[in-house]
Amino acid sequence: MKNTTIVLCVFFALIFSWQCRSQETKSSSDNLETSSGSNSNSENKNTGTGIQNPDSPSPIIFIYDASGSMWDQISGKSKMEIASEVLKNSVNGLPENQRVGLVAYGHRTKGDCEDVEFLVDSENNSKDLVNQSITNIKPLGNTPLAYSVLQVIDKLRNSNSKATVILLTDGNESCNGNLCDVVKAAKKEGIDFRLHIIGFGLKAGDTEQLECSALAGDGQYYDAADAGALGEVLNMATGTSVDEPAGNLSFFTIVNGKPVDCYIKIFNSGSASYFKAVRTYGDTSFVYLTAGVYDLEVKPLGGSDVSPLMVKGVESFEGKVTHKTISFDGSKLIVNTLNNGEGWDAIVKVYEKGNKRSIAEARTYGRKTPLEINPGVYDVFFQAMVIDGLDNMYTMENVEVKGGDEQNIEHNFKSGIAMIGAKSGSELVDATVNIKEINSKKGVSGSRTYESSSSNPVKFILSPGTYEVTVTALGKFKGKKEVITITVKEGEMTENILNF
Numbered sequence: 001m002k003n004t005t006i007v008l009c010v011f012f013a014l015i016f017s018w019q020c021r022s023q024e025t026k027s028s029s030d031n032l033e034t035s036s037g038s039n040s041n042s043e044n045k046n047t048g049t050g051i052q053n054p055d056s057p058s059p060i061i062f063i064y065d066a067s068g069s070m071w072d073q074i075s076g077k078s079k080m081e082i083a084s085e086v087l088k089n090s091v092n093g094l095p096e097n098q099r100v101g102l103v104a105y106g107h108r109t110k111g112d113c114e115d116v117e118f119l120v121d122s123e124n125n126s127k128d129l130v131n132q133s134i135t136n137i138k139p140l141g142n143t144p145l146a147y148s149v150l151q152v153i154d155k156l157r158n159s160n161s162k163a164t165v166i167l168l169t170d171g172n173e174s175c176n177g178n179l180c181d182v183v184k185a186a187k188k189e190g191i192d193f194r195l196h197i198i199g200f201g202l203k204a205g206d207t208e209q210l211e212c213s214a215l216a217g218d219g220q221y222y223d224a225a226d227a228g229a230l231g232e233v234l235n236m237a238t239g240t241s242v243d244e245p246a247g248n249l250s251f252f253t254i255v256n257g258k259p260v261d262c263y264i265k266i267f268n269s270g271s272a273s274y275f276k277a278v279r280t281y282g283d284t285s286f287v288y289l290t291a292g293v294y295d296l297e298v299k300p301l302g303g304s305d306v307s308p309l310m311v312k313g314v315e316s317f318e319g320k321v322t323h324k325t326i327s328f329d330g331s332k333l334i335v336n337t338l339n340n341g342e343g344w345d346a347i348v349k350v351y352e353k354g355n356k357r358s359i360a361e362a363r364t365y366g367r368k369t370p371l372e373i374n375p376g377v378y379d380v381f382f383q384a385m386v387i388d389g390l391d392n393m394y395t396m397e398n399v400e401v402k403g404g405d406e407q408n409i410e411h412n413f414k415s416g417i418a419m420i421g422a423k424s425g426s427e428l429v430d431a432t433v434n435i436k437e438i439n440s441k442k443g444v445s446g447s448r449t450y451e452s453s454s455s456n457p458v459k460f461i462l463s464p465g466t467y468e469v470t471v472t473a474l475g476k477f478k479g480k481k482e483v484i485t486i487t488v489k490e491g492e493m494t495e496n497i498l499n500f
């Protein structure tokens with residue numbers, strides 16, 4: 001009897017244990033479904049906190065300058081207004097699955113070198129949240145560049161994540177930090193990020209530390225002088241992310257053997273629309289392109305007369321860095337304009353054969369004038385100033401310019417002087433003077449004598465030829481008219497005074 005009782009107790013204990021485990025499993029399953037449903041609802045609401053999607057690109061973290069100098073103006077508009085508007089447009093243009101964070105410095109306390117705040121977390125997927133935060137920023141304080149980047153680096157270290165960091169600043173470090181050293185140390189530690197830096201309205205000599213920092217951060221320094229340039233470089237910066245492999249194609253651009261700052265647009269071979277752009281800043285610039293063949297449009301900056309150059313068939317390869325030096329060969333065409341053998345002011349325009357748009361132009365002011373152009377064959381158009389007539393314009397065709405050469409060309413205009421006056425006895429008469437070329441009947445010049453010895457007779461500089469001159473009296477002699485024929489010879493003066 002005792003043994004039977006023991007067996008029954010063991011049996012009921014096993015049944016009870018099984019029911020408990022079954023209930024726990026069901027409860028766990030219910031909790032998992034509830035949790036899953038909660039996450040799904042949260043994602044659908046798009047609260048802005050977001051959940052990391054392994055298929056989405058790594059976050060972009062903008063570090064925004066809210067130092068007091070952002071109140072300074074460019075073309076009548078504060079840097080703050082320009083940067084805010086352009087940055088919001090750039091954010092709106094990002095892919096829908098792009099996570100975007102925002103950090104600001106100098107916006108809360110004047111004189112505080114630790115005034116750095118994460119306004120929007122890097123896992124955020126709401127563009128509206130970023131843009132509203134940008135709108136609310138009001139510049140006030142210092143420029144703690146090193147400290148602000150260090151805060152972002154600390155976040156990446158603690159979260160074991162990577163990001164593209166884009167720092168926008170209108171000035172250099174003002175809190176005794178060394179941004180370049182901070183970036184180098186983080187890279188040495190193995191923190192995964194790419195740092196691009198945009199200098200907004202900076203002077204040429206103020207960028208060395210920023211360029212060092214961008215280079216150390218596997219990124220690029222971009223310079224932006226106005227709203228248009230800021231939009232362009234933001235597009236370039238956001239288009240070169242930490243997810244891209246290291247650059248496999250490098251560019252170096254020269255004019256006359258010297259480095260030159262160039263803007264390079266990259267096209268798929270045969271395409272009319274570019275998909276990526278890079279700027280050289282007079283140095284070697286890297287870009288990553290998937291293996292393939294590309295066309296480039298290379299445009300020198302800084303006011304050079306050199307026209308953009310199309311470079312076709314540039315190849316890139318996976319796992320191999322290819323270098324491309326682009327030389328404009330900086331040829332010089334030196335133009336000189338004369339009149340009757342002496343220096344004379346003229347407008348000069350240079351056209352590529354078959355192209356109606358000039359690629360270079362200048363005014364000579366009677367001096368030899370150099371024009372920097374690419375090697376090629378050109379038509380050069382001359383138009384004399386002051387000279388009237390049918391021969392005050394000339395086109396010199398098929399001018400060949402060779403690479404690296406200085407080629408001199410000149411054109412000698414010819415002219416004579418006609419003095420036309422009007423009087424009645426000893427009294428000067430106010431009259432209009434109209435001159436036509438005799439054969440074509442084309443009007444070539446006109447003026448008015450007035451009743452002043454300084455303008456009566458009036459002086460005309462005309463191409464040599466024969467002209468019909470009509471002098472029509474005004475004032476008390478109104479209605480009277482005289483028509484004469486004159487001949488103008490090279491280097492000579494003819495005078496005709498009509499008596500009413």
